[in-house]
Amino acid sequence: MIHALLQSMPPFLGEFVLPFLIMGLGISLVTAGMRKDEPVQILLEALRVFVVLVIGFAVFAVALFLLGDPHMFF
Amino acid sequence: MPPGEDNTSGPNAGPTAGTGTADVAAAAVANADAATSGATTGKVASDQLLVTALLSNLVLPGVGYLLVGRHFKGALFIAVILGMFSFGYSLGMGCNFTEQAQERHPVMYVIQWFSGAPAAAGYVMRPDTYPDGAFDNPKLFEIAVLFTCITGLLNLLLFIDLSGMPARDALKRRLAARKETDAQAAAQAATDGSKPEEPATA
Numbered sequence: 001m002i003h004a005l006l007q008s009m010p011p012f013l014g015e016f017v018l019p020f021l022i023m024g025l026g027i028s029l030v031t032a033g034m035r036k037d038e039p040v041q042i043l044l045e046a047l048r049v050f051v052v053l054v055i056g057f058a059v060f061a062v063a064l065f066l067l068g069d070p071h072m073f074f
Numbered sequence: 075m076p077p078g079e080d081n082t083s084g085p086n087a088g089p090t091a092g093t094g095t096a097d098v099a100a101a102a103v104a105n106a107d108a109a110t111s112g113a114t115t116g117k118v119a120s121d122q123l124l125v126t127a128l129l130s131n132l133v134l135p136g137v138g139y140l141l142v143g144r145h146f147k148g149a150l151f152i153a154v155i156l157g158m159f160s161f162g163y164s165l166g167m168g169c170n171f172t173e174q175a176q177e178r179h180p181v182m183y184v185i186q187w188f189s190g191a192p193a194a195a196g197y198v199m200r201p202d203t204y205p206d207g208a209f210d211n212p213k214l215f216e217i218a219v220l221f222t223c224i225t226g227l228l229n230l231l232l233f234i235d236l237s238g239m240p241a242r243d244a245l246k247r248r249l250a251a252r253k254e255t256d257a258q259a260a261a262q263a264a265t266d267g268s269k270p271e272e273p274a275t276a
Contacts, residue, residue: 002164003207006214019165019217023224026158030151030228034235039146 016061024053124240131236133190135229138236151232155225159192162221165214167205170222171197174204175215182219188226196222 006014025046032046123142131138136151163170171193176183187193209215 002161003167003214003218006165007207007211015211015213015217019221022161023158023221026154027224027228029154030231033147033150034231037144037147042146042150 017057020057021054024050024057028053120240124237128233128236131233132188132229135190135192135225135232138232142236142239155189155228155232156192158221158228159189159196159225162218162225163192163196165221166218167207168196168199168201169204169209169215170219171200172204174209175219179216179219179223182223185226186219186222188229189222190229193222193226 006018008014009018028046028049029042032042032049036042036045127138127141129138130141134152135155136148136153139145139148139151141148166175169175170186171183
């Protein structure tokens with residue numbers, strides 16, 4: 001089902017943005033859970049890490065387009 | 075004897091306030107050390123609990139945190155890691171543990187086994203024949219294996235974090251004890267400093 005859903009999306013969205021957003025959300029939640037103890041602190045830390053990850057992904061995507069080959073990875 | 079006179083008697087009752095502060099600090103650190111080390115039987119029991127938590131966390135990610143009493147963390151890790159593994163396994167249409175995956179990504183194939191029980195379940199439930207369209211888009215299949223591989227790496231990270239939890243808790247207790255000692259020393263110094271001023275002002 002998930003395979004068909006991502007397959008039906010545009011390649012940039014289904015093969016790059018959505019999977020890495022989900023992966024970034026999971027990684028940020030786990031790493032924040034290891035660093036903090038209180039639930040609210042964990043969620044705030046996860047949000048902070050997730051924002052940094054999204055900015056990193058965005059810079060990476062813009063850099064790919066600026067390099068002139070946007071289909072290098074997707 | 076009134077309880078208040080205990081501080082003025084005994085061998086540790088020095089004439090200067092600095093000696094009393096040092097005694098309070100030493101007692102607080104000793105109490106923290108005693109709380110950290112604990113009795114012998116308690117330490118053995120906590121070591122056994124930690125080993126049990128580590129092993130169970132390897133089998134099912136997040137369960138070790140539940141065993142040591144970190145319920146929110148355990149539930150969070152179970153939900154996130156099982157969710158990510160299910161996403162990757164569903165994206166790969168169950169082919170993450172097939173020979174095709176092993177030939178394409180041998181290292182990631184091994185790493186995804188660190189997910190524990192979900193990986194074993196995925197191996198048992200792998201399809202006998204490759205489903206139609208499973209490898210039509212190889213990028214999606216690589217992302218699927220990447221998801222299960224990241225899950226295994228996160229479980230290893232949880233194992234390391236859980237193994238270092240007693241040392242971190244002991245350090246936190248020592249820091250809290252030191253902060254409390256410093257606060258008591260500052261309060262005592264403030265009261266000692268104000269006492270000589272009272273006759274002067276009077």
